[in-house]
Amino acid sequence: MERDYLYRAKSEIQELYIISKINIGEGMVSKPHGGKLVKRLMSEKAKERTLEEKNSYIRISISERAALDLENIAYGIYSPLDGFLREDDLISVLNDMHLSDGLAWTIPIVLDVNEGNINFTEGDEILLCYNELPIAKMDVDNIYKYNKKEYAQKVFKTTDINHPGVANTYKMGDYLIGGDIKLINEIPNKFSKYTLRPEDTRKLFKKNTWKTIVAFQTRNVPHLGHEYLQKSALTFVDGLFINPVLGKKKKGDYKDEVILKAYETLFKHYYPKDSAVLATVRYEMRYAGPREAIHHAIMRKNFGCTHFIVGRDHAGVGNYYGPYEAQEIFKNFPDLGITPMFFKEFFYCKKCKGIVNEKICPHPMEDREYFSGTKIRNMIVEGKEPPEYFMRKEVYETIMSFENPFVGDE
Template sequence: MAFSAAAIVFSDYPFRASPIHCHKVTRYAPGSSASVVSVRRRGLAVVKSALIEPDGGKLMDLVVDDSRRRVMKREAETIPVRIRLNRVDLEWVHVLSEGWASPLKGFMRQSEFLQTLHFNSIRLEDGSVVNMSVPIVLAIDDEQKTRIGDSTRVTLVDSVGNPIAILSDIEIYKHPKEERIARTWGTTAPGLPYAEEAITKSGNWLIGGDLQVLEPIKYNDGLDRFRLSPSQLREEFTRRDADAVFAFQLRNPVHNGHALLMTDTRRRLLEMGYKNPVLLLNPLGGFTKADDVPLNWRMMQHEKVMEDGVLDPETTVVSIFPSPMLYAGPTEVQWHAKARINAGANFYIVGRDPAGMSHPKEKRDLYDADHGKKVLSMAPGLERLNILPFKVAAYDTTQGKMAFFDPSRSPDFLFISGTKMRGLAKKKENPPDGFMCPSGWKVLVDYYDSLTSESGNGRVSQAVFSA
């Protein structure tokens, strides 16, 4: 759920890959076949691991080489048919270009689309299966389809007509919108944010093909320095001598319950025998629904969390995940996990109702809160990833801090809902001491204050990091 104030701790439920129940962890070294390193010491599984291989064995890099860039830009100008990308389309180009969706080489053709829609996975030529749970497609309308005709290539341009990429060996096929929505979200109820933004009003056709992206995608918003590609992240993990990488996906400000979850994960990995587990704090940076805190404010809040030492900068890498947010629950959480494999993570933290939201029409959660972590533990193509499921934690009034929930003394715990947290921030009131670092809370208060302080028109202040 958006703005969940609950953190989560290791669960004992009997699904795959809770590491305190695993006796073996597979080691994946780039360019080699898998091997297992596992010994026992004082009752704990002691394991070592190199960075996990990308899906398909190779990280896709669809950005044109510097040596060919000028020629390819001229070529893009000569292609007669141009397709204008909207904001979400451009975010998917970004995702594809850097290899987050490896082994995809571009927007999905029909065979990939159907496998994704019906099996949440794609079978490769060698017979292996990789997870792929959300369609990464580009919609066009009837007029655009007619203009393309028999052409085999189109140029993709941004909102002002600048060439962004060439899409080659194209395939055009029908866009089954209702089926896509029903299978991705499990409902066709009106009000699904991503569906209304990117599907319902989009074209009746999908166009797939191989992408050649003319230069790295930049947003020039002061945050590009935080947008590390999977390749750059892998280089950073190697530079830090990480022997395990555990990823945390979020779209909200970080409170001390989240921090407890992440620091406890590192403690447990150290107990397992890892020498230097590194956290990938990977906030979602693409499309989000209107009531989520915008990315620039979230990144300011994350920076304060790091400055205050709530998380250790020496063992934490903060980087933006460029994907749009679908709010598709158990379907989308597979995409979030799969993408982090390609970024080098071999452990993935999952908690309550991942990628979930309230039902758009009824007063209830759209998904069962436990289904996301259960599905993730059984998902095809994610067998190599160690899933770290957690339980709920809350504010312990006896200790004055976020702590793991103890049902034997439940009256001692205070559950601060997202609604409660937003209400406090809007009224410029402080939460209980120990809920969030003070400087991080101030960022949240400033954000809600900005909603009503700009000319009284409700626009959000565009404060960003300095470059």
């Protein structure tokens, strides 16, 4: 009888969950976006031949962002992309948030170049190099101009130069080149032990017999609000995939090594070993709010996740987007192939004596302590331990073990 009761209780919870517009789904590791996991790695034999002949190729220098994008294309994190966007796809992404073949895609993955560096033509094969290291060979299918102001407005919903994504757009070259790539080398990765590719995660999820996996993206150290959100989502699926973003960040963000060590500490003390996985993705944030929320969901779909947590102001910066705009955009993508999990903002209620949200807490604002990344960051800067309802003591001590845990001026 006890087992029957528990089964009924679980069923009722799941029914409530579905009513709240978060579809649990049929329960299987998600198919890659577009149906096939892309793999664009040059064979060892071809790599050896290409490097021997490298002086016969036209070479262009690329940014760290482009090098990371190449890596994400090559390992299928950006499936179905085989390379950088051609003009027809860029126009379609900007105007319709879909590729020209109709598949959902919201963030332009493009390679920019200055006019003075275009010493090649469409149809050429070129080498893309980062700090003189050949990263990839590219078939140049398309060389085209674009309007930076239009690009910024459509991707970031603003042309304000104070928006980091807009500022980066205006620094880009005046031309874009599109075409397929083959990866030769990766840029150095000091966090390789934390790195898993979509092929790896899919095998791991299968080994763990997880049929439903919820992904959580982060670029911050964990506070109690994050933990509560993650564990709330984990209640309804088989496994939790915490996927910190490593790469260039804005001033004041936590350093990569701090984020990883903080999560290691949290995993050690507060997560069951068979229910959560920590692995990184190297990616430069665009801070594109709603559009980037969809992009992040697609990336985790390619990792094999079936669900994706979308919290308040996902991928936002400043006051450029509404607090739940990144959740609302998912209404336009009902067939995305990964189920978003939406959560209201959590806070600590002094009367409830626990972490709650506005849907379940009846008490006034003066009883609420909101999780503020800025507030917690200021406490850490001042050497003050955050209250126990804000951050785990062990996590705080891990952060404080670093002389300077924050990204500074570059």
